Amino acid sequence: xxxxxxxxxxxxxxxxxxxxxxxxxxxxxxxxxxxxxxxxxxxxxxxxxxxxxxxxxxxxxxxxxxxxxxxxxxxxxxxxxxxxxxxxxxxxxxxxxxxxxxxxxxxxxxxxxxxxxxxxxxxxxxxxxxxxxxxxxxxxxxxxxxxxxxxxxxxxxxxxxxxxxxxxxxxxxxxxxxxxxxxxxxxxxxxxxxxxxxxxxxxxxxxxxxxxxxxxxxxxxxxxxxxxxxxxxxxxxxxxxxxxxxxxxxxxxxxxxxxxxxxxxxxxxxxxxxxxxxxxxxxxxxxxxxxxxxxxxxxxxxxxxxxxxxxxxxxx
Numbered sequence: 001x002x003x004x005x006x007x008x009x010x011x012x013x014x015x016x017x018x019x020x021x022x023x024x025x026x027x028x029x030x031x032x033x034x035x036x037x038x039x040x041x042x043x044x045x046x047x048x049x050x051x052x053x054x055x056x057x058x059x060x061x062x063x064x065x066x067x068x069x070x071x072x073x074x075x076x077x078x079x080x081x082x083x084x085x086x087x088x089x090x091x092x093x094x095x096x097x098x099x100x101x102x103x104x105x106x107x108x109x110x111x112x113x114x115x116x117x118x119x120x121x122x123x124x125x126x127x128x129x130x131x132x133x134x135x136x137x138x139x140x141x142x143x144x145x146x147x148x149x150x151x152x153x154x155x156x157x158x159x160x161x162x163x164x165x166x167x168x169x170x171x172x173x174x175x176x177x178x179x180x181x182x183x184x185x186x187x188x189x190x191x192x193x194x195x196x197x198x199x200x201x202x203x204x205x206x207x208x209x210x211x212x213x214x215x216x217x218x219x220x221x222x223x224x225x226x227x228x229x230x231x232x233x234x235x236x237x238x239x240x241x242x243x244x245x246x247x248x249x250x251x252x253x254x255x256x257x258x259x260x261x262x263x264x265x266x267x268x269x270x271x272x273x274x275x276x277x278x279x280x281x282x283x284x285x286x287x288x289x290x291x292x293x294x295x296x297x298x299x300x301x302x303x304x305x306x307x308x309x310x311x312x313x314x315x316x
Contacts, residue, residue, distance in 0.1 A: 007051040007169065013178025014043050014053075036179075039186035055181075056165040057189045059085075059158040079194035082130040085162055086195065090135070090144050091154035093121035100262035107257050109135070116141040119148060123259040133193050140191035143184040150176040157192060162199075164189055208313050210271055216306035217274035223301045224281035227294035232284045240280020241273050248272035278302070 015022040018034035022043075025032035031044035045053040100106035109122050109131045120141075124131050134157060135141060144155055147166060155166040166185065224233045248269030255264040285298055 007045065007053055008047070010168075010178055010181065011043065011045045011053050014041075014182060017178060017182055018043075034182060036182040037186040037190065039189045041182060041185055050169055052167055052169040054165070054167045055185055056163045057185060059162050059164055059189070059192060059195075061190065061192045061194045079196040080130055080133050081197055082126060082195050083197045084158060084195060084199045085160055086124060086126045086130065086134065086158035087160070088122065088124040088126060088131055088134055088157040089154055090157065091121050091123065092148055093119060096262065097121040105256055105265065106259060106261040108259050111135055111141065113138070113141055116145065120144060121259075125258075125260075130195070134195075136193070137191035140188050143187035143191070146176065146180065146184040150181060155188065157188070158195070164192070208310055210267065211313060212306040212310040213271065213274050215309050216302035217278045219305045220278050220298060220302035221281045223298050224285055227297050228281075228285045228290050229288045232288040233281055236280035236282075236284025236287075237277045238280070240276035240278070240283070242276070243280075244272035244274070244276020245269055247276070 011026060012023075014034060015026045015032060017036060018025075018032055022032040022034060029047070031042060033040055033042050035041070039057055042056045043053065045051065097106070097108075101108060109124075109128050110117050111132070116135075122131060122135065147155060147168075150168065152166045152168045155164065157164050159165055164185070221233075221237055224237070248265075248271065251272070252265035252268045255261050255268065258264065282298065285295060290298075
């Protein structure tokens with residue numbers, strides 16, 4: 001069984017690498033920074049029943065490091081031209097990922113390193129040539145596997161804040177010392193290739209809109225059942241959900257062939273399912289002759305809920 005003390009032990013070990021200031025930060029439950037192999041690593045953690053340690057460092061590759069290690073810059077190749085952030089996620093490959101690839105739904109960059117390709121699933125919206133270049137370093141791949149071996153489940157490279165991040169909670173099979181963990185993350189930071197391109201602000205509104213819809217649609221359907229005829233609304237919602245699922249599957253076919261296709265398709269199916277149920281409820285109220293007051297309540301409640309949630313999330 002995983003031991004909560006294991007996480008705190010790792011945090012204390014990392015603090016020892018940072019000296020007295022870092023150790024004092026641990027005593028005061030504050031984040032701290034350490035420098036390993038010329039890389040500054042930020043360390044934060046949460047305690048309690050599910051303690052978690054968070055590690056991050058800037059995506060700022062050093063040309064000298066690549067030349068010295070035989071990495072991407074060893075041949076004086078120019079920086080990669082690509083929009084930032086790259087948002088590359090390296091995660092332990094799951095049965096779901098393997099099934100998605102086997103069924104031809106998802107396609108993942110392969111490095112040619114059999115052990116790494118079997119253990120790690122690479123997900124990113126960046127071009128395949130860019131992703132392949134980022135993970136081209138054998139030292140980087142070994143460092144990723146080191147973190148996986150200690151219970152870190154995923155590593156984000158060049159996230160929305162232009163950082164390399166990872167985290168670990170309770171995990172079985174850990175045991176690597178703090179120096180090994182810190183050097184693994186430092187190796188990743190030193191081995192990623194330089195990338196030059198315009199920074200694009202990530203679009204957050206689709207996720208916020210879907211989040212609002214996930215609350216508004218059920219509220220609208222419940223309201224329809226309250227103010228309308230139960231048999232009519234039930235038939236309308238059932239038909240709408242069925243049509244939504246079919247539409248989501250059809251539209252989802254346009255998303256095949258990406259590393260995250262299996263998740264994109266599920267989101268689309270869920271979105272169309274919610275919209276279909278809401279549309280079906282609206283149609284049932286209209287066709288069953290519901291009065292203006294019932295229609296007003298049906299429209300007002302979901303709109304107020306969605307607007308409140310979207311506003312709250314957008315301001316976080």
